[in-house]
Each structure stands twice: as structure tokens, then as C-alpha cells.
Amino acid sequence: MADPMQVEVVSATRVVWSGKATNIIAKTVEGDIGILPGHEPVLAVLVPGAVEIFAEDASREVVAVDGGFISVAHGRVSILSEYAMLAEEISLRDAEKELAAAQSRLDAGEDDLDTRQHFALASAQVRAAEKLR
Missing domain, CATH: 2.60.15.10 (F0F1 ATP synthase delta/epsilon subunit, N-terminal)
Known part of the structure; x- marks a missing residue:
């Protein structure tokens, strides 16, 4: 090997x-x-x-x-x-809240760069924290 x-x-x-x-x-x-x-x-x-x-x-x-x-x-x-x-540094609950907030902004029509980056980062945090489980 x-x-x-x-x-x-x-x-x-x-x-x-x-x-x-x-x-x-x-x-x-x-x-x-x-x-x-x-x-x-x-x-x-x-x-x-x-x-x-x-x-x-x-x-x-x-x-x-x-x-x-x-x-x-x-x-x-x-x-x-x-x-x-x-992932061990991430709070899944906090990451899920951030993801929901970003999704709400997108749903409200705030489709700007900051909102998309916020959504992508929160999604990455949720995926990483879930994989650690």
C-alpha cells in the first residue's frame, strides 16, 4: 500500500x-x-x-x-x-437556523450575492454537521 x-x-x-x-x-x-x-x-x-x-x-x-x-x-x-x-466546531441547531434564515430571504426575492453566499455556507455547515453524526 x-x-x-x-x-x-x-x-x-x-x-x-x-x-x-x-x-x-x-x-x-x-x-x-x-x-x-x-x-x-x-x-x-x-x-x-x-x-x-x-x-x-x-x-x-x-x-x-x-x-x-x-x-x-x-x-x-x-x-x-x-x-x-x-464539523465538530459547528452547532447543527445554529446552522439549521442560518439555513432557514437564508432560505427565507431567497423566498422573499432577495436573490443577491450575499444571500446566495449565506445560503451556500449554511448548507455546507448543515451537511458537515449531519455527516459527523
Whole structure:
């Protein structure tokens, strides 16, 4: 079996997670992608959602991202997103409230960039928190 991959999840404000992993699952604009050690180089655009990281120690990390990029090359995986947060740091109840508020704004006709970003971020937080359960 190939050596585990070095993985870093980086947001605009901090390194959210860093370590070795044996598998990563993320959603790109072209669909879900699974990354295993030895994966061919790839650069893909992420959609808002939950990235799953299966760490070398058999733990599983779930990270909410609001989009961004995933880069794979030479045994290294970089996940870059303006917003990224570990699912364990997210309150599902609060995320659901934010999602409902954003949906209400969209339903009221507020289809502007801020509202769509609010909706995407809240959706990503809910998906990540639910995957952690």
C-alpha cells in the first residue's frame, strides 16, 4: 500500500486541519471525487459542502467548505477555501437556523450575492454537521 498523503485544509484565516490521510472524499463541480494515495495530479473546483478526510490513525474528520479548490500532487493534498470549519466546531441547531434564515430571504426575492453566499455556507455547515453524526 502507498504511503499516506500529507493533507492540509486551509481557510482564509487559519490552517483548519493538517495531517496524514489514507482517503479523502470531496464534492467538485464535476461530482464527487475520491482521493487515495498515489492519485494522479488534479486541480478541481469545490462546491459548498462537506469534505471527508480519513486520517492515518483511522479517525474521520469532516470539514465544511464554502467552495474553493482541491489540489493533488506528489502525495500532497491541499484543500483551499475562503471558509472552512471542522464539523465538530459547528452547532447543527445554529446552522439549521442560518439555513432557514437564508432560505427565507431567497423566498422573499432577495436573490443577491450575499444571500446566495449565506445560503451556500449554511448548507455546507448543515451537511458537515449531519455527516459527523
